[in-house]
Amino acid sequence: MSDLDETRAPLMDHLVELRGRLIRSFLALLAAFAVCFYFAEHIFSFLAQPLVTAFGPGEGKLVYTKLYEAFFVEVRVAFFAAFFVAFPIIANQVWAFVAPGLYAKERRAFLPFLIATPVLFTLGGALAYYVVMPTAFKFFLGYQGNIGGIEQEALPSIGEYLSLVMHFILAFGIAFLLPVLLMLLERAGLVTRAQLVKGRRYAILVAFVIAAVATPPDVLSQFMLAVPLILLYELSLIAIWFTERRRARQSEAEAG
Secondary structure, eight states: OHHHHHHHHHHHHHHHHHHHHHHHHHHHHHHHHHHHHHTHHHHHHHHTHHHHHHHOTTOOOOBOSSTTHHHHHHHHHHHHHHHHHHHHHHHHHHHHHHGGGSOHHHHHHHHHHHHHHHHHHHHHHHHIIIIIHHHHHHHHHTTOEEETTEEEOOOOBHHHHHHHHHHHHHHHHHHTTHHHHHHHHHHTTSOOHHHHHHTHHHHHHHHHHHHHHHSOSOHHHHHHHHHHHHHHHHHHHHHHHHHHHHHHHHHHHHHO
């Protein structure tokens, strides 16, 4: 019982601290949502620019078929933007909770991954927004016109368009975290660079499978995700090679 009493206090302290971190993260997300909801119209206007570019100036329109759809689109836009705005605070709270339990060497090793995660996600989202979506939307809109004597016109729903945009950004953003995942697996000893090099052909196949699942069913969008995934896989192998050399030099210095 005495041993149980001694461990109960530290556990309760951790739970209390965890609750405080979660409350701060929730309040940050709530404050960001309030601000983003106020600017939801401007944020959606920004998200709609790839479609505006694909339609051409002054062309095309978005419709909504349910009376409440436009309102809930603004709510979803606000939550979507609020997560990105509040992410630095949320990540800081997670790091502040986890870091005391790590050795100094582990903190130095883990911190670059924490910094690289939002950077790589932003790069993936930017690729989707500035390159992939305008190209894909222009391809989809190419089916407008007279087809067999029937006029065909694109009238995308505002809710469906937002879902498609969020799908693109999240798919490319998460896919760009591949180097972080591979380097963490290598550092944890679950895979080696030799195994990753040997499994390159399977990685290429998996990249195309992920692209087929994560993007709309058109070949162009799938290639635009699969090719960067393959390049990121190769860059991960190069980065792991550098880290292996650095660890080898450190081991030799410690042995000496």
